[in-house]
Amino acid sequence: MTGRSSSSVLLDPETQTTAITDTLARLQTDLDQLTDIGLGTLSKADLEDLIVAALTAAERSKAIAGQALSEAESSGKTEKRRGRRTSATTRICALTGWAAPTVNSAKFVGGWVSEFPVLRDAWLAGTLTQIHVEELRRAYEPSFHAEFVLAQSFFVEQAALLDFPAWMQALGYWLLHVNPDGTLPNDQPERYGLRIRTLPNGDVEIEGVLDPITGEAIQTAIDYQIKRTLDAEKTESDDGDPLPVGRRQRNAHALATLVTRGHKRADGTMPIPLVNIVMSQKVAEDTLARVLDAIDPETGQIADFDPLKLPVDAQDIDGRCETIRGTPLDPRSIWPILLIGRLRRQIMTAESRTIDLGTDTRLFPPALKQALLVESRGRCVIPGCPATLTWLVADHIHPASKHGPTSLENGQILCTCDNGCKGNCTNWDPFD
Numbered sequence: 001m002t003g004r005s006s007s008s009v010l011l012d013p014e015t016q017t018t019a020i021t022d023t024l025a026r027l028q029t030d031l032d033q034l035t036d037i038g039l040g041t042l043s044k045a046d047l048e049d050l051i052v053a054a055l056t057a058a059e060r061s062k063a064i065a066g067q068a069l070s071e072a073e074s075s076g077k078t079e080k081r082r083g084r085r086t087s088a089t090t091r092i093c094a095l096t097g098w099a100a101p102t103v104n105s106a107k108f109v110g111g112w113v114s115e116f117p118v119l120r121d122a123w124l125a126g127t128l129t130q131i132h133v134e135e136l137r138r139a140y141e142p143s144f145h146a147e148f149v150l151a152q153s154f155f156v157e158q159a160a161l162l163d164f165p166a167w168m169q170a171l172g173y174w175l176l177h178v179n180p181d182g183t184l185p186n187d188q189p190e191r192y193g194l195r196i197r198t199l200p201n202g203d204v205e206i207e208g209v210l211d212p213i214t215g216e217a218i219q220t221a222i223d224y225q226i227k228r229t230l231d232a233e234k235t236e237s238d239d240g241d242p243l244p245v246g247r248r249q250r251n252a253h254a255l256a257t258l259v260t261r262g263h264k265r266a267d268g269t270m271p272i273p274l275v276n277i278v279m280s281q282k283v284a285e286d287t288l289a290r291v292l293d294a295i296d297p298e299t300g301q302i303a304d305f306d307p308l309k310l311p312v313d314a315q316d317i318d319g320r321c322e323t324i325r326g327t328p329l330d331p332r333s334i335w336p337i338l339l340i341g342r343l344r345r346q347i348m349t350a351e352s353r354t355i356d357l358g359t360d361t362r363l364f365p366p367a368l369k370q371a372l373l374v375e376s377r378g379r380c381v382i383p384g385c386p387a388t389l390t391w392l393v394a395d396h397i398h399p400a401s402k403h404g405p406t407s408l409e410n411g412q413i414l415c416t417c418d419n420g421c422k423g424n425c426t427n428w429d430p431f432d
Contacts, residue, residue: 066110118152172328173314225254276324287331387415
């Protein structure tokens with residue numbers, strides 16, 4: 001990791017105040033100069049450099065603000081206003097006009113990360129963003145505090161190497177390793193579930209947490225329903241009732257539609273599988289052997305598996321256990337599906353390419369598209385594209401109109417937007 005050292009130079013209070021005042025004045029002057037630049041005259045490369053630098057500076061500023069807020073609150077540096085003691089958070093809200101949740105978020109994150117020097121320094125240096133730190137805070141459990149402290153450098157290194165979705169996968173797999181025997185905290189079973197209550201004005205409030213399998217099924221069904229709703233809006237009459245436009249409203253509308261109608265065809269069959277689980281043969285065999293008390297052929301006794309060596313690994317093709325969206329799963333939580341689910345064998349190389357699934361059809365059949373989705377881990381191949389699973393399509397790298405074959409070697413996963421751009425642009429290069 002590069003960047004700021006955890007050590008600091010000790011200055012007397014007066015010198016510190018002068019240094020901070022001078023630094024803030026220079027910062028404001030530099031920002032004024034940047035805003036005076038005519039952005040329309042900059043090249044695409046210069047604009048991209050400016051955007052990256054500005055976002056990095058913003059993240060580092062959040063880290064400094066979070067540390068300062070945490071220090072101000074923890075040191076009890078309050079001030080009297082109109083005869084009352086006011087906290088630093090209250091004063092910042094009064095000075096800036098910002099909402100309290102914005103300031104409180106920085107304060108809570110800054111206070112938590114102060115306990116982990118490597119993470120704190122990486123955040124201050126811009127290697128980690130506030131979103132990285134917030135996700136680490138959500139994942140942290142006191143029960144594995146020692147392991148978490150030792151893994152700080154791992155989290156920082158992965159953030160430097162991987163984009164955010166891949167980093168989240170690596171974090172998920174680390175959590176499986178730190179709790180490999182499948183046991184859950186005492187309060188975890190009660191954590192899963194929904195609470196539904198009617199408010200005094202008649203509104204219905206739903207809140208809760210779902211386990212990964214149930215959550216994935218519901219999320220997939222809702223995403224597909226939203227897509228159908230958006231497609232219907234293209235032909236919706238102006239005389240019809242207005243449709244919800246916000247994501248929260250669309251989620252609620254889709255869920256209500258699914259509950260009312262049910263996610264079934266007229267004949268009772270399911271149009272799509274709500275959950276697709278990707279599990280390597282090595283992980284599947286190990287999981288079944290553990291659960292079913294496999295007999296060691298050499299000793300004739302029940303095999304003694306090391307609970308600290310689950311064969312799961314985010315970067316190993318033979319260590320995958322996840323949904324098709326890339327969400328890591330604990331193998332012990334899904335082993336019954338191995339007995340009752342519909343299995344599809346997919347042979348992949350070490351480079352995550354599938355073999356022996358080619359076809360000569362014009363459109364990619366479902367099995368072939370599923371294979372490409374497994375390869376891409378449920379994401380568009382364009383770096384940084386946020387498209388969800390339901391908006392992904394199988395695309396011919398070499399166009400079928402120019403005799404490109406419908407095969408895995410000539411296939412890739414794109415979102416509908418990038419696929420449309422490819423079709424409408426000459427000499428299209430997704431990485432340009």
